[in-house]
Amino acid sequence: YRVPNESSPNRGMVFNAAGTTQANVLSKYGGVIYAYTEKEVLLWRPTNGPVAYIGDRWGNGNSNQIANTAHVIIRVYHLREAECPYPETIGNATFNVTGVMNGDQTVYLCISGYSNVGGDLTRICESNRQWSGSVPACIDVSECPYPETVGNSTFKVTGLRYGDSIVYTCNSGYSHGGGNLTRVCSQKSQWSGIVPACIDDSECPYPETVGNATFNVTGLRYGDSTVYTCKPGYSHSSGDLTMICCRNGQWSGFVPTCKESKQQTKGSYEDIEEVLNNIRVQRKDTSAYRRSLISVKDKRLSSKVI
Incomplete structure (x- = not known):
């Protein structure tokens, strides 16, 4: 409150409102008591004392003054509300924002050809300085092609x-x-x-037994296999050692055969014939045969002695 200008000697002096009072006959102390709501300020002055007493307590005895009136100064401070951050820009959308203060809102709108698939198109600025909800998303609404037909x-x-x-x-x-x-x-x-496939549940027949061979079968369904192995002393001569169960319930390829392997024993006729050929000397290659071509037999007795 302000001391009135016509009062002397403290005219124009300003004091904060007391908020309490000790006004009585003995102390002569008083003060403006106030209370306030959101719409008004309420003032009260003591009944048994002045509004302002400047003396032994206020002023230390200098410029003593007692006043029953005062000009009350009320200052109202408007505190700025907390702001939300500026709204995010999202792809394929526009937005309109009314403000960034508590209670303001942002409204998003997906552009033509796009639709909202998540988040919130309307968001409110809340007292915690955050936008309500979550950022929306606008995606292309082009259609997928009509699904393919799958057999069976x-x-x-x-x-x-x-x-x-x-x-x-x-x-x-x-x-x-x-x-x-x-x-x-x-x-x-x-x-x-990817496009699925539906295959025949038919089973392949149990694999055939092959003479002079063993086999291992993984199953009788599509994709299973049978692998044959010729026994020792026998070798694969025809057909397929590996057969696969097909979708039509049949094994791929042909049943194999295993025949006895040909082995030559030491000293066989073929070996002996080969040795004889290596040691045999042709008659035409002998010296006696060559002499007969250039010499005449001498039948004289004396030739026998020589």
Whole structure:
């Protein structure tokens, strides 16, 4: 409060409101008592004392003054509210923001050809200086192509937009043999995974027994195999040592055969004949034969002596 200008000697002096009072006949001390709400300020002055007493307590005895009136100065300070950060910009969308103070809002709008697939298109600035909800997303709403038909199966499709799915079911007597039975339309307008396959559940017959051979079979379903091995002393002569169970319930290739291996024993006729050929001397290569061609036999008795 301010001491009135017409008062002397402390005119114009300003004092903070006391907030309490000790005004009584003895102390002669008083002060403005105040209270306030959001809409008004309430003042009260003591009944048995002045509004202002400047004397032994206020002023140390200098410029003593007692005043029953005062000009009350009320200052109202408006504290700035906490701000939210400026809204985020998101792809494929525009937004309108009313402000960044508590209670203000931001409204997003996906552009043509895109749709909201998550987050909140409307967000409110809250007292904790944070936007409510989460950042929205706007994605391309182009359609995935119509699903492919798969042999020996049926399928059910929920739609052709992002997030839609197609579920294949193999017909009775057929089982899933590869690919994905469930596929989802992605943001790129493509189905996830690959086209499934449904194969015949028929079994291949149990493998044939082959003479002079053993075999190992992994199973009788599609993709299983049978591997034959010729016994010692026998070798593979025809057919297929490995056979695969096909989708039609038949084994691939042909049943193999194993025949006895040909082995020559030491001293066999062939070996002896070869040795004789190596040591045999042709008659035409002998010296006696060559002499007969250039000499005449002498029948005289004397030639026998010589």
